[in-house]
Amino acid sequence: MRGLLVGRMQPVHQGHLQVIKRILEEVDEVIICVGSAQLSHTIKDPFTAGERVMMLTKALSENGIPASKYYIIPIQDIACNSVWVAHLKMLTPPFEKVYTGNPLVQRLFIEDHYQVTVPPLYYRDTFSGTEVRKRMLEEEEWQALVPPSVKEVIIEIGGVERIKHLSKKEVSEK
Known part of the structure; x- marks a missing residue:
């Protein structure tokens, strides 16, 4: 059986890894x-799809999850919810079960007759992309919230500096 997990992964963190x-x-x-x-x-979505794919690939590998057990597929949003599931199905291998905590995504797959499961969240207050990004901005300890390989990717791409730069208020010229 093949399952499907949808997430922004901004960035990949320990919670994502436990859910997978x-x-x-x-x-x-x-x-x-x-x-x-x-x-x-952007502050909410600082990393590119390619960077997130790299984070996932490295984190799964470092945790001994063979590449034969997963597919990583970037999915762009479309502006029409009623055809979003068809759009996603066109881009993915066939699947039987859907895992998501997002109520809209749940509803769209339920209406398309899929078995939908809310994945168990792993210390959600601590392990969330929002918390990781907040800690990066506030110069608090964020590294322990992500797998070591994800920390390396974020450092390699200058992710913390990117988030800090994006958070600056625009300076108006006088």
Whole structure:
């Protein structure tokens, strides 16, 4: 059986990794959809789809999850919810089960007759992209919230500096 997980992964953190491991206890393969693939370079979505794919690939590898167990597919948003599931199905291998905590995504797949499961969240107050990005901005400890390989990717691409730069207020010229 193949399952599908949709998430923005901004950035990939320990919670994502735990959810993927749990999903792989229930299915043979997981399709990981990197959602909102067209977004980057904002406070909420600082990383590109390519950077997020790199983070996921390295984190799964460093945790001993064989590449034969997953597919990573960037998915761009479309402005019409009623055709979003068809759009996603066109871009992914076939799947039987959907894992998502997003109520809109749940509803869209339920209406398309999929089995939808809310994945168990792993210390959600600590392990969330919002918390990781907040800590980066406030110069607090964020590295422990992400797998070591993800920390390396964020450092390699200047991710902390990017978020800090993007958070600056525009300076008006006088």
